[in-house]
Amino acid sequence: MNKKKIYHFSQNLISLFTVKGLELALTLGLIPYLIFKVGVENYGKYAFAMAMVLFFVNFLNYGFDLSAVRELAKNKNNLEKVEQLFNEVFSVKLFLIGIAYCIIFILVLFIPRFEEARNLFLLASLLLIGDLFSLRWFFLGLEKMKFITLISFLSTLIYVGLVIVFIKHKEDFIWIPVAEAIGLFVVSGLSFVGVLKQFKIKVQLLSFREIGVYLKSHFNSYINLLLPSTTGVIMVFLVGLFGLPNTVALMQIGVKFTSAFSTVNTILTTVFYPMVNREQRNIKASRMVLLGIGFCLSLVMFFGSPFLIAHWLKLKSVTDFENTIYIIKYLSPIPFLMGAISGYGVNGLLVYFEDQLYSWITIVATLFMIVLGCVLIPVLTIIGGAIAFVSGRLLYALLSYYFFKLKVSEVH
Known part of the structure; x- marks a missing residue:
């Protein structure tokens, strides 16, 4: 491995360790604070709602961190291919978020276990909107880990800041996922617009037939x-x-x-x-x-x-x-x-x-x-x-x- 590759590898490694270290410090430090403010029982209710929503967040990421990253890593100098991959991923995520919300509405309207905490589940689902514009896969494929560092840190910082300012009483636990969704949406949205401008990408949604082909393959x-x-x-x-x-x-x-x-x-x-x-x-x-x-x-x-x-x-x-x-x-x-x-x-x-x-x-x-x-x-x-x-x-x-x-x- 030559010096250039070693430097590039080290830069990516340090960037990801930095973001994860900061992210863990903020989120793990926040758990005792949240338990103190809302209590173990209400924190458990929030955790249950987030477990469901985080499953759907991963549902939206249709293997992009593997398949799209692998394709982009091999074609990152081909701007036409980059635009094609970008539109494929965004179209599929948009389609899947529609399916996710249909399932969520069915759960909160007809299943008693979810119906009793309907507002909490619906507010937690706002995290899906923020994730729609997430470009983690894109920066992984380009091996630009420093951008992932910046995006993750800023979104976590906004989340923590909002929690400290607004979560004061036990009944405020319902707003914890909203703070997380706002942090993700603001930072992901800005990075999404920035990539469109920098790479001169024109958003062109795939047809339902093309989305079906992508999902299958x-x-x-x-x-x-x-x-x-x-x-x-x-x-x-x-x-x-x-x-x-x-x-x-x-x-x-x-x-x-x-x-x-x-x-x-x-x-x-x-x-x-x-x-x-x-x-x-x-x-x-x-x-x-x-x-x-x-x-x-x-x-x-x-x-x-x-x-x-x-x-x-x-x-x-x-x-x-x-x-x-x-x-x-x-x-x-x-x-x-x-x-x-x-x-x-x-x-x-x-x-x-x-x-x-x-x-x-x-x-x-x-x-x-x-x-x-x-x-x-x-x-x-x-x-x-x-x-x-x-x-x-x-x-x-x-x-x-x-x-x-x-x-x-x-x-x-």
């Missing part, structure tokens, strides 16, 4: 991105269906904590993905880095959780505090498992264009997790959710490893 990438990125959200949602609001809050805290420890893996996977697609000889080195760091983070998460939770959350209930520690200890293998999934799956099988195989692995592992969650959560509540979450990730990692080894044997 990119379905595997969609599955490979949607299900892995929503497993934590699905667990929070399932706990919300079977448990009480305070158990949802604790499960979401556990998932957030785990996400913080998995951030390094997420960043390295994002930076490595365009690189290993250009030069497959980098696959082994990237995998060793992902596995090594994941293993170390899992150890820190297991042994350090009591100290970290005690100094992060000021939970009044001793039971809530102990349950949070138990959840995090159960979830501690996940950073290592995420490293294995990234090393053998995203930066392994997908580099060999085994999108369909990887999508089947994703579906099997996710369905296994959901079924196990539905069995265990009614009996063990949040602990059942944690066990199901880890078991699903373990199966995902094992299947990715097994089929990657088969593929390598076939290639060589």
Whole structure:
């Protein structure tokens, strides 16, 4: 790797670490504040609504961080192709947001569990409008991670600022998702307009037939991105269906904590993905880095959780505090498992264009997790959710490893 490539790689890595560090500091620091202001129960109601909406946010991103990034990385100097990709992604997102809102309206109008908190779910759904204009996939494809840094930081900063100013009483919890939606909409909208002007892109929406063709041809990438990125959200949602609001809050805290420890893996996977697609000889080195760091983070998460939770959350209930520690200890293998999934799956099988195989692995592992969650959560509540979450990730990692080894044997 020459000096120019090393500099470019380092710049992208530092940019993503910066944004994630700032984002985590702001959002994790906000959780104790929100619990103090609105209480554990109301925070749990908010977490349940956000679990549903975040699933739809990932639903809108129809595998773009994989398929569109891969296409853009190979054609970033072809302005005609760039415009084509831009219009494809925007058209598909616009179509999918219509479907998402149809489903949301059906849920809040006809399903009692959602109907009783209709206003909260509808306000939370505003996050979808902000995400419509998100261009994360675009900057990933161009390998301009510094723009992702700036956009994510500014939107999070606006969100945190609005929360501190307006969330003062317990009943204000309904406005928390609105603050998040405003931050995302303002910054994403400005970046969207900026890209249109800089690249002289003319927005031309695809026909329904063309959208149908796109959805069909990119379905595997969609599955490979949607299900892995929503497993934590699905667990929070399932706990919300079977448990009480305070158990949802604790499960979401556990998932957030785990996400913080998995951030390094997420960043390295994002930076490595365009690189290993250009030069497959980098696959082994990237995998060793992902596995090594994941293993170390899992150890820190297991042994350090009591100290970290005690100094992060000021939970009044001793039971809530102990349950949070138990959840995090159960979830501690996940950073290592995420490293294995990234090393053998995203930066392994997908580099060999085994999108369909990887999508089947994703579906099997996710369905296994959901079924196990539905069995265990009614009996063990949040602990059942944690066990199901880890078991699903373990199966995902094992299947990715097994089929990657088969593929390598076939290639060589």
